[in-house]
Amino acid sequence: MTGTSDPLLADLDDEQRIAAEALLGPVCILAGAGTGKTRAITHRIAYGVSTGTYDPARIMALTFTARAAAELRERLRALGAGGVPVRTFHAAALAQLNHFWPLVVGGSAPRVLEYKGRMLGAAAESIRLRVDQATLRDVAAEIEWRKVTLMTPEASETRLAVRGAPGSLTPEQFRDLLAAYERLKDERRQLDFEDVLLATAGMIEAEASVAMQVHESYRHFVVDEYQDVSPAQQHLLDLWLGDRRELCVVGDASQTIYSFAGATPEYLLDFDRRFQDATVVRLERNYRSTEPIVDAANRLMRGRAGALQLRSMADAASTADAAAAADPVIATDAAAARPAAARRSSVEPAVTSYADELAEARGVATLVRARIDAGIRPESIAILMRVNSQSAMLEHALDEVGVASRIRGAVRFFDQPEVRQAVQALRAAALTIANEPLFKSVSDVLRSLGWSAQAPDGPGAVRARWESLNALARLVDDSPPGTTFRAFADDLRARAEAHHEPTVAAVTLATLHSAKGLEWDEVHIVGLTEGMLPIAYAKTLEAIDEERRLFYVGVTRARRRLSLSWARVGGQHRSERAESRFLQELGTRTAGAPRAAGAARRSETARS
Numbered sequence: 274m275t276g277t278s279d280p281l282l283a284d285l286d287d288e289q290r291i292a293a294e295a296l297l298g299p300v301c302i303l304a305g306a307g308t309g310k311t312r313a314i315t316h317r318i319a320y321g322v323s324t325g326t327y328d329p330a331r332i333m334a335l336t337f338t339a340r341a342a343a344e345l346r347e348r349l350r351a352l353g354a355g356g357v358p359v360r361t362f363h364a365a366a367l368a369q370l371n372h373f374w375p376l377v378v379g380g381s382a383p384r385v386l387e388y389k390g391r392m393l394g395a396a397a398e399s400i401r402l403r404v405d406q407a408t409l410r411d412v413a414a415e416i417e418w419r420k421v422t423l424m425t426p427e428a429s430e431t432r433l434a435v436r437g438a439p440g441s442l443t444p445e446q447f448r449d450l451l452a453a454y455e456r457l458k459d460e461r462r463q464l465d466f467e468d469v470l471l472a473t474a475g476m477i478e479a480e481a482s483v484a485m486q487v488h489e490s491y492r493h494f495v496v497d498e499y500q501d502v503s504p505a506q507q508h509l510l511d512l513w514l515g516d517r518r519e520l521c522v523v524g525d526a527s528q529t530i531y532s533f534a535g536a537t538p539e540y541l542l543d544f545d546r547r548f549q550d551a552t553v554v555r556l557e558r559n560y561r562s563t564e565p566i567v568d569a570a571n572r573l574m575r576g577r578a579g580a581l582q583l584r585s586m587a588d589a590a591s592t593a594d595a596a597a598a599a600d601p602v603i604a605t606d607a608a609a610a611r612p613a614a615a616r617r618s619s620v621e622p623a624v625t626s627y628a629d630e631l632a633e634a635r636g637v638a639t640l641v642r643a644r645i646d647a648g649i650r651p652e653s654i655a656i657l658m659r660v661n662s663q664s665a666m667l668e669h670a671l672d673e674v675g676v677a678s679r680i681r682g683a684v685r686f687f688d689q690p691e692v693r694q695a696v697q698a699l700r701a702a703a704l705t706i707a708n709e710p711l712f713k714s715v716s717d718v719l720r721s722l723g724w725s726a727q728a729p730d731g732p733g734a735v736r737a738r739w740e741s742l743n744a745l746a747r748l749v750d751d752s753p754p755g756t757t758f759r760a761f762a763d764d765l766r767a768r769a770e771a772h773h774e775p776t777v778a779a780v781t782l783a784t785l786h787s788a789k790g791l792e793w794d795e796v797h798i799v800g801l802t803e804g805m806l807p808i809a810y811a812k813t814l815e816a817i818d819e820e821r822r823l824f825y826v827g828v829t830r831a832r833r834r835l836s837l838s839w840a841r842v843g844g845q846h847r848s849e850r851a852e853s854r855f856l857q858e859l860g861t862r863t864a865g866a867p868r869a870a871g872a873a874r875r876s877e878t879a880r881s
Contacts, residue, residue, distance in 0.1 A: 299548035302523040305581040306829035307561025319352035329356035366473040396453035408440030420467035421535030499524035503535035526579025622835040638670035653794040681783035687769035703762035796831035
């Protein structure tokens with residue numbers, strides 16, 4: 274690690290520092306899981322601002338989710354670069370559309386549809402077509418695919434001839450429905466989500482004055498998770514850039530898991546061919562996971578296009594070098610509370626087969642209960658699955674052993690009724706209460722809503738409500754000394770707007786897709802059978818590779834322990850199942866067979 278006097282560079286490792294110092298020209302950061310890519314790009318932006326290279330108002334940081342944008346904003350603010358705009362592609366496009374529409378077209382911009390289903394239903398009625406909800410959902414997905422991939426009419430017709438129309442629709446009915454949908458949108462002056470990108474791009478292409486203003490407003494662009502960019506997003510990014518080359522992208526081809534939504538890693542993998550003089554930096558020091566977990570991830574992706582060869586630094590977490598490189602934002606309260614010996618422990622990933630899915634759910638729940646009893650915080654544990662329908666049995670099994678759980682991707686924390694009520698009550702009380710200890714003010718309001726310092730017995734709705742209110746109470750401990758009640762209440766509002774949720778003492782249940790970008794000390798991945806992962810409808814080599822990348826994302830969410838499991842019998846008809854081919858690649862095919870060094874061990878449960 275190279276020393277430097279600039280505090281924005283001092284704590285970066287050598288590769289992160291190279292990325293942070295490459296302020297001009299095309300830059301591509303190939304960043305593997307857990308390698309500190311967000312740290313690298315935020316320090317790069319902040320360093321550019323501090324040196325005067327960047328005008329903070331003229332650099333645009335782009336990402337793909339509101340949560341990721343909120344995290345980038347928070348980190349940049351902490352680094353002194355809070356004035357840098359950070360938006361999703363759609364938010365940036367919508368802001369431009371709302372600004373330029375009155376100037377170019379006249380009047381206010383069309384409203385954006387919240388979802389397509391209702392409009393499609395009305396369109397079907399307008400042409401006297403009876404369509405069930407499932408077919409409407411498939412039609413909506415097809416519309417999205419065609420728009421984000423910039424599919425030409427000729428390519429659309431070829432796709433229709435090969436794949437057929439969604440549901441029981443004939444090709445003619447499908448074409449009529451699409452036409453009616455677009456016509457109805459125009460009549461009602463509405464746009465769908467994908468139209469926002471297309472309309473903004475069209476305005477920049479058609480109006481030289483719009484293009485000139487956009488190019489004047491933004492000079493530098495940084496794109497996070499570049500492997501997730503779609504053709505429509507790339508086209509808009511090209512228009513934003515114009516003939517300039519001030520673009521920094523960061524991504525990992527091995528984490529491309531949204532191909533169904535148009536994402537493609539091609540732009541990331543071809544970056545150095547498009548910009549032959551680009552600075553390309555590879556981040557391969559993994560600070561998140563122990564060596565056995567990293568080894569498993571590397572075996573899974575070996576030989577795949579764009580795969581990075583990760584090196585685990587987590588087992589050296591107590592050394593000064595790794596401690597300086599570790600990201601303090603990534604280090605959660607649970608990680609910070611672990612003793613150094615626990616951080617250095619290396620446990621081989623464990624693979625377990627069960628008689629059936631119920632036995633698997635109960636077995637995993639029992640393991641989780643044992644870990645919590647051993648002192649592991651429940652919020653540092655996650656159970657990951659391929660599809661949402663797997664969660665019900667797992668929730669029930671966790672309830673049986675008295676473990677609280679929450680489903681990732683369900684109702685957001687600040688959208689829960691009890692949390693909304695509590696935040697409103699706290700803000701109202703803060704207008705009149707002053708000059709008393711913060712915890713007393715907060716706890717008095719929460720007690721009036723049913724909270725108590727002692728948790729209720731057992732799981733269930735009452736316990737879930739208490740956990741939510743208790744999460745608000747715990748935020749007092751995270752507040753800086755001297756924080757006033759008014760400032761605390763204002764911070765809650767800011768958190769709600771930024772979707773910055775507090776930690777809730779519950780095990781996380783999440784699909785592999787929704788787990789992307791997150792991490793836990795201990796991860797259990799369930800349902801690893803042929804037909805579930807890879808999913809049954811993944812028939813092509815490309816689809817199987819997508820499933821492989823999805824599994825890779827799940828594996829790399831784990832910091833310290835990784836547990837993999839599958840059930841020999843499952844499904845509605847209780848049919849025999851085979852373990853996932855991906856488990857076989859990790860050296861787990863035959864029970865009791867010798868394992869290569871570092872391969873995952875397997876424990877076979879007795880048949881019931």
